[in-house]
Amino acid sequence: MNSAKWIEKADKYIMRTYGRYPLVPVKGEGCYLWDADGKKYLDFLAGVAVNNLGHCHPKVTAALAKQAGELIHCSNYYHIPQQIELAELLCSHSFANKAFFCNSGAEANEAAIKLARRYSREKYGPDRYEIITALASFHGRTMATVSATGQEKVQKFFDPLLHGFRHVPFNDAAALKAAVSPMTCAVMLEPIQGEGGVVVPDREYLQQVRQICDENGLILIFDEVQVGMGRTGKLFAHEHFGVTPDIMTLAKALAGGAPIGTMLATDELAASFVPGTHGSTFGGNPLVTAAGVATVRAILEDGILNHCEEIGEYLTGELEGLMHKFPQVIAEVRGIGLMIGVELKVPGGDIVKTALQRGLLLNCAQDKVLRFVPPLIVGKKEVDEMISGLSAILEELPK
Incomplete structure (x- = not known):
């Protein structure tokens, strides 16, 4: 069954306690999810800080x-x-x-x-x-x-x-x-x-x-x-x-x-x-x-804590780079480890929606804070992939 049909069934049977995005995940591995149509997503939400070891850790x-x-x-x-x-x-x-x-x-x-x-x-x-x-x-x-x-x-x-x-x-x-x-x-x-x-x-x-x-x-x-x-x-x-x-x-x-x-x-x-x-x-x-x-x-x-600290510093540095590149959009980068918030000068909802369309899962808290809580196993490759995708989205925002 494809995503559209699953969403149609959800609208019929599931109470609307969540404002759900049009994503139907059916498989996960590491830092990635796949939807019912076979599309791949880089997950920087991790089930809202749940999948700290990534999806389906062996x-x-x-x-x-x-x-x-x-x-x-x-x-x-x-x-x-x-x-x-x-x-x-x-x-x-x-x-x-x-x-x-x-x-x-x-x-x-x-x-x-x-x-x-x-x-x-x-x-x-x-x-x-x-x-x-x-x-x-x-x-x-x-x-x-x-x-x-x-x-x-x-x-x-x-x-x-x-x-x-x-x-x-x-x-x-x-x-x-x-x-x-x-x-x-x-x-x-x-x-x-x-x-x-x-x-x-x-x-x-x-x-x-x-x-x-x-x-x-x-x-x-x-x-x-x-x-x-x-x-x-x-x-x-x-x-x-x-x-x-x-x-x-x-x-x-x-x-x-x-x-x-x-x-x-x-x-x-x-x-x-x-x-x-x-x-x-x-x-x-x-x-x-x-x-x-x-x-x-x-x-x-398995060295998760040390890795989290190190990759968290790398991710924070890359996000600060985006702040310097887009000062009209980003006001502040804050956090510890892989619990990072990027405070925006504009509402973040459309950024999250655009990211989803492009295969990147992000989250916005309190309307103007992008919350980054990826799996703790995330590597520089995935961070670079996310930063590249987010940078492209910010580049397209009205000046």
């Missing part, structure tokens, strides 16, 4: 195939070896002592919100439940995570939002400090804002946030759903800032494209979750955690 596909032939699902009433192994891997390479598994970033953030509130209730009483988050943040599409998100366009039409969230400007420690009250139990931040336009805070900001939390007995939650798992050249983005959270959430790239989420926490906080307080039917099932183990091992053992 270690991940082998783990999935092997596990699918042995055991796909069983209840969390039982001990699941693959889940235990993945938890051990994550805890041994982070601040955390315990892991909870679910199926998405929103679910992981829901779990973090519940754990923070329950811990604070047990320690301080029922009046300490408020969570401070940042304007322009994005934490998910469930009611609690929509309420936590600092974007009106995400919250619109879903009133009443859940009570107990306050939003302050990102990268403004004074504003955060002023928002703390006797009702505050936690601060929840993305170390680098993704949907907010790839906003990298000052190093001192997150250190000041940690200090504010310590001085007021608050829980610090880092949402690393998009920026974690090697995206910035370190396993977790907060490592760049010399700050350690009390809770961290991961998802997206954790299992090479298989649906997964996890919340990591210290022993002290994790003790507040006892049987019956939280759970997930499919979370941490054998299939997805087998993929997670393969993914984490590949990131740690």
Whole structure:
């Protein structure tokens, strides 16, 4: 079936929760996708920072195939070896002592919100439940995570939002400090804002946030759903800032494209979750955690982090070259590793559409920020191919 027929069926049967582009991918390998008509695309979106090892990485596909032939699902009433192994891997390479598994970033953030509130209730009483988050943040599409998100366009039409969230400007420690009250139990931040336009805070900001939390007995939650798992050249983005959270959430790239989420926490906080307080039917099932183990091992053992740092510097340099070439279009290039934003002086939607027509997958966040989150295995050849294509598109824009 060709792309046009698939799109016709989608219009008939699929709810329109996404403004979808006219692309029907049917195959992926490395940094490339192919559509139902056989056209090849260079992918610099990677499923929105999901396919960090590229499409169909052999270690991940082998783990999935092997596990699918042995055991796909069983209840969390039982001990699941693959889940235990993945938890051990994550805890041994982070601040955390315990892991909870679910199926998405929103679910992981829901779990973090519940754990923070329950811990604070047990320690301080029922009046300490408020969570401070940042304007322009994005934490998910469930009611609690929509309420936590600092974007009106995400919250619109879903009133009443859940009570107990306050939003302050990102990268403004004074504003955060002023928002703390006797009702505050936690601060929840993305170390680098993704949907907010790839906003990298000052190093001192997150250190000041940690200090504010310590001085007021608050829980610090880092949402690393998009920026974690090697995206910035370190396993977790907060490592760049010399700050350690009390809770961290991961998802997206954790299992090479298989649906997964996890919340990591210290022993002290994790003790507040006892049987019956939280759970997930499919979370941490054998299939997805087998993929997670393969993914984490590949990131740690195959030189992915060093490569990401090196190729990220190369990509940033090439994008800065475009900024100097097209100063009337590009205002700024920012980011860390392969989490890069190019702020435009014009809306980016038409650039993304033209790129798609020419076999290049790009993404625009906050209307005027091109977000570059390619697979971490991307090489100079693919970067040069993308830069050449983007340069041609920018050359054609009205002067």
